[in-house]
Amino acid sequence: MKKVITLITLFVVIISSAQTQFEKGMEKAFGLWKEGKNEEASAMFERIAAADKNSYLPNYYVALINTTSVFIEKDRTKIDLLLTKAQDALDKEIIKDQNNAELHVLQALIYTGYVVADPMTNGMKYSAKVMECYAKAKAIDPNNPRAVFGEADYQLGGAKWTGVDTKPLCIQVDKAIELFATFKQETPFSPKWGLDRALEAQKNCKK
């Protein structure tokens, strides 16, 4: 009997080690990202996305890494490539599920990338789209802190151009910070970013 248990345990160990391959892969990719190896992290997430089509997360992170790279990239031709790559990855998931607030938030972020890269050309073109994406995200999940913060932050960013009243936006930032505190990740790999930037925005609001 003991041997049988040993055998079963071994099976379980092996099977579960196969199951956590996804987790291992994700952890490795996050590790690379943390080290600042954006390209490698993106490549790792791409591999996971190609192998595991059940989760939206690998493609989500491919899109997120490439979009956020844009905010520090200076070469405009490269910016286009990064955003195209982000959009391609996101498209794969948006087609499968249009009721995921996180995907709409990320779409808004991609459009923001275009605006930041060339505000004079893209500002007018994408602003309405950015707002529309945040509106969609909030319609799906009114308590998603990234949607609430993103919407306020985008308008705060444009405030010096548009002259919009920043007070109600700052209230939204405060609200988003509260939401970050109560937000529950669906899985350990689900999106949880944004709090640090929200705190930054809150500081600016108080100035």
Add this chain to the structure above:
Amino acid sequence: MKTKLLLTIPFLFFTAFILAQNTISGKVLDQKGKPIAGANIYLDGTYDGATSSETGEFSFETTETENKFLVVSFLLFETFKTEIDVANYKDQTIKLRENINALDAVVITAGTLESGDKARVSVLKPLDIVTTAGSAGNIIAALQTLPGTQTVGEDGRLFVRGGEASETQTFVDGIRVAQPYGATTNNLPTRGRFSPFLFSGIAFSTGGYSAEYGEALSSVLLLNTQDEPDMDKTDISLMTVGLGVGNTQKWKKSSLSVNTAYINLAPYQAVIPQNVDWNSPYQSFSGETVYRYHFTNGIFKLYAAFDASKFDLNQENINFEDKIRTDLNNNNFYLNASYKGTFGTGWQLTSGISYGYSLNKVKYDINDVNNDENAAQLKLKLRKTVSDYFKLSFGADYFITKFNENFDDNASIQASNGYDSNIAAFYTEGDILFSKNLAAKVGFRLSNNSLLNETNIAPRASLAYKVSKSSQFSFAYGDFTQTPVVDYIKYSKYHQFESEKARHYILNYQFTKPGQTFRAEAYYKDYSNLVQYDTRDIQYNSVFNNNGSGYAKGLDLFWRDSNLHKNLEYWISYSYIDSERQYKNFPAMATPNFIANHSLSVVTKYFITEWKSQIGFTNSYSSGRPYNDPNQTQFMNGKTKSYNSLSFNWAYLLTTQKILYFSVSNIFGTQNVFGYDYARTPDSNGVYQRQVVVSTADRFFFLGFFWTISKNKNENQLKNL
């Protein structure tokens, strides 16, 4: 039992951990043998993989055994996939092929100036149409700041590279607009009928265009309506010259936009001194609507526009002591339905139908001239993507035009003239990409015109070669034919006309960097078969022939830059042209009166953050234009003084959704001379007296308030200005 178990345990461990030691390694190179860094190399369906290093090398270990697919992907290159034996794949070299569809592939640019979302190199951005000082929301006026165009202030239409305005055809969603301009009379400038903000892309070709387009000798203007509006909104405009209301509704798969406007120039005419007497000011009521429906694989669009305009004025005429009265009423309707979609593998279908109706009622002095035109086009186009390297398009279209004009001098003469024309055309064109650096487009257009009783075949070809990352050369050649203008062919029952012809040769150089574009284009145009007549005016008993000819050659330069100073954008266009024609009733080869040899436009836009304002200046200059002085023996020997106009605009954001807009054209009120009208007969001293042709007013002022009502507080009408 025991032995079996003992065997099983190591076996299980073995599969899971021990077999995991196959190393896969190699090098990723491009076609030229240069290493590619950052490529993603992995075994398909597994997590095992690596990213190539600066030297293109990669190496990783895998738990897999046997045969697997190795995938190598990198954005700029085509994804490479091959089946490998995992145990024996070491130090292999993989060469990636460049992705032809990547952003930096060569595009044919000869002759074409593009604006909008899809254009690779935008010379005009969508916003420019409306924020260019002096354009006043008129698409045509904004295009006149581009090289290759002539400023013909008394006309307002597009004159391209030595061609008459009628040589340019306008297309909405690929389908022709028979009457693209508002109604006008003698020396009174017109403007485009289309409000700019329903369109998301504009391609303006100054020559050498695709075989898809026919019946245009000089140029085509392609306007594409938006596929999808931004959101639900209502726009309200209050202007010194009228008011406008617009509304957009968006649903899941469809959307509808409606715009209406009422324009009345009375207040403006009261404030600014006018060079003509207005009995009744220019007034127009217009409406436009676009309905869009998205199918899974395509989009259907319905565009309709209506406008009714009228004015009544007295103009001086050198031949008469009293001023001559013109009272004009115009009604225009345009409908355009199109479908664009994909099917099968690599097929794209575009089809559409358009119908245009124009009714003019003109009282000129005591004469009544009434005319109406019905014009329709049917179009079908198919495009097959055979591979990334070859695309084939072919299509057919059918133009129907019925025109009728009645003339009554309210005394003795009553006449009726008109024509029915049917043109059937077929075209085919191949797009070939030899490499990322070399592309060609070759095709022809075959057309049959029932009225002229003739069949024409027009070859077109263009080639582009990219010499470096930021610069390329293009060459275009084409034959173009066009039915003579209505002024002639309405007399078709008295004379059998032939199509007029032109041949274009264009050499283009383009340099682009983010925020910077430079274009230089040299061209030669050869005109033949132009209509000539032997009388002073075009009339039914003129003797016509098709023996006229002409040429136009020149150089166009364009420079656009947004890197010079933060928040500043500017562009400079310069055109040089040398053109002569013997056509109409010209006794000899001469430069027509709409051609100025040198034209220069400088457009600037500056955003001042602290003032929440965008201000812009446009300066347009052209050298003198020829005119014919009958007191001199040589034909077309006169030359006017040069033309210059400086315009200014200022958009101020009151709040995000409320904008105050001010513009003034020709700030200094320079009296620009467009030409001279000479008396038909000499006076008692044997001298032909003349009259100067000038603008109806030297300056134009505009003040407007624009308000957008929407859920999204960031949207405003800045783009509509």
